[in-house]
Amino acid sequence: MSDASRHARSAPLRTVDVARASGYSVQQVRDLERLGVIPPAARSGNGYRAYGSVHVRALHAYRGLASAVGPVTARQVLGRLRTQTLAEAASAISALHVQLTHEREEALRAQQALRSLRAEAETPETEYDTDAMTITQLATALDVRPSTLRFWEEEGLVLPERVTSLRARRYGLPAIRAARIVAALRSTGHGIPAVREIVDSLHRFDGQEQTQRVLSERLDDIAARTVALLRAGADLAAVVTAPERPRS
Template sequence: MNEPESATGPVLRTIDVARASGYSVQQVRDLERFGVIPPAVRSANGYRSYGPIHVAALRGYRALAGAAGPVSARSTMAAFRTEGVAERVATIDAAHATLARERAETLRAGQAIMAISGEPEALEREPDRDAMTITELAGALGVRTSTLRFWEQEGLVRPDRVTSHRTRRYEVPAIRAARIVVALRNAGTGIPTVRELLGALESFESFEDADEATRILRRRLDRIATRSLALLDAGADLAALINAIPEPR
């Protein structure tokens, strides 16, 4: 039995759209409610009728959610209904650009890690220098004391404190962590990536640590590649959706 046709293609039931898109029936209804897909046509008896554009929208949403996160993807798909074609295309271009920036950042982080692994740890080997004040460490690293405080808030560099005066003093492990953070931040690495690397490099004392960091960065690059490929695969669906939604008046 042939499916009924509309001006834009076959008329699909909720279950048809769910099967074609890989979502459940309830998810299809929820995503329609969130504005991710255009509203379904309601018949006199209240049944929803969908078309191929709804399937394309759901597939495009899945790719955007994988590339930029579900919250961002939902807001993007909802905004498509009030934006013109140029703005919709620019949004997809921006998603690709974000992935490219993440890839470049990860590659720079790898270069920074390799550079650190071959550096002499002069800050940690000075005679009679078991700890540094925040002012001393900031001066040695070429950063502001406020920067060190910010890194402390972000959980990147944790100093020891002299409780009576709450004076920050940094011992060798904290100094080592600070050196890593400086190198990564100078390479353009974002705070989340720095935090991830520091978690794997609690003891940055040997080249094996650099190897572990390299493996972490390789896994990150693989994840970025997977997200990029998903976005590329959804290109036709997103293009169909962008062209199908009427221009706002």
């Protein structure tokens, strides 16, 4: 490589250069620097910002990460990645993949619960007792707080059985299935009134078809977000292996 080529590769980038390379506006570049998404730019002798290729890679990483986990989480993650050790940063990125996998598994369980509703009338009641869950067990399975299940109960979305002597909540198979569907619907952004309308319609064929469409769209969205995270992988790797990061 010639000296001229090395100089071209290492020459500082202006804000407008970074904006063109990343697809963001000049103001967005400045805003994302202020928010900690990209490292602070060096300042030249005349006070102008001087960026490098790491800033461009960080902005590309942010774009992909925002598509995968949302802009707020993306800003938080990228801000932390630059100050974490390599092991910590790699673990944080792995956790994002795990979260998407968990969301997909819950949507698939909700689909299975929906299919089970069609055969529910043929299921002997004794089977419900065998597979009952406590509120703590169900909350853990859905990755929600017990207070969330109590709120859904107040709203008439998930109705548990009760152990008469202790008044303790117990959730049989019908309630567990309903809870999985409610959790999946809530994760798609549906408000309580919309969830209630869908849940109330589940025992109609058209209601089940509507829920199936929602869950299928949920799975498609998770797949798209997973691909976005994969595409951001190389840029995230550049961020977490930048020379100035902590090593231990």
